[in-house]
Amino acid sequence: MSRVRVFLAVIAVAISAGACGREPGTTVEAQSKQPTDTTANTGPEPQPAVPRAKSDPLKSPNLTISVSPSSGPPGTVMQIYVTGCNDPDGLNHAISFNDAPVNHDTASDPNTVQTINSTQDGDKLTATYAVVASDQRGQQPGRVFVQCEATLKWVDFTVTG
Numbered sequence: 001m002s003r004v005r006v007f008l009a010v011i012a013v014a015i016s017a018g019a020c021g022r023e024p025g026t027t028v029e030a031q032s033k034q035p036t037d038t039t040a041n042t043g044p045e046p047q048p049a050v051p052r053a054k055s056d057p058l059k060s061p062n063l064t065i066s067v068s069p070s071s072g073p074p075g076t077v078m079q080i081y082v083t084g085c086n087d088p089d090g091l092n093h094a095i096s097f098n099d100a101p102v103n104h105d106t107a108s109d110p111n112t113v114q115t116i117n118s119t120q121d122g123d124k125l126t127a128t129y130a131v132v133a134s135d136q137r138g139q140q141p142g143r144v145f146v147q148c149e150a151t152l153k154w155v156d157f158t159v160t161g
Helices: 004-017
Strands: 062-068 077-083 093-098 113-116 117-120 124-129 144-149 153-160
Touching: 062 144, 062 153, 077 093, 077 144, 093 117, 093 124, 113 124, 124 144
Parallel strands: none
Antiparallel strands: 062 077, 077 124, 093 113, 093 144, 117 124, 144 153
């Protein structure tokens, strides 16, 4: 599954589960099947280490997120550390920053939602994101979303100054 599709799945899960109005650190577990891939097949999909039924989504009950600092002006570099990400094949996780998380109309707007590249080591993810001036325009605080397989969590980050 490509990062774009995973990222869009994160947003869709957040919206459908009502994640945008919940408290930071809340866990949302996906209850529906993954979207069907309608793009051209470019080769065999990597298989998980242990085959599981599609109706049995892999969850990350011990998922934790740490963002340092928790606020800052444009130019601030967020250090993002995630532990407990249950993604054995490394293809089903995503991190993003949304400067207007409670505005459902902007949930899929590429100008409010920024994909953040991460590095995976076992069940750990690390990433950085440099806050840009346009991140100030959203409703504060913004949110760092982390999705690992069927689990979605987030923490707040306030853009200041």
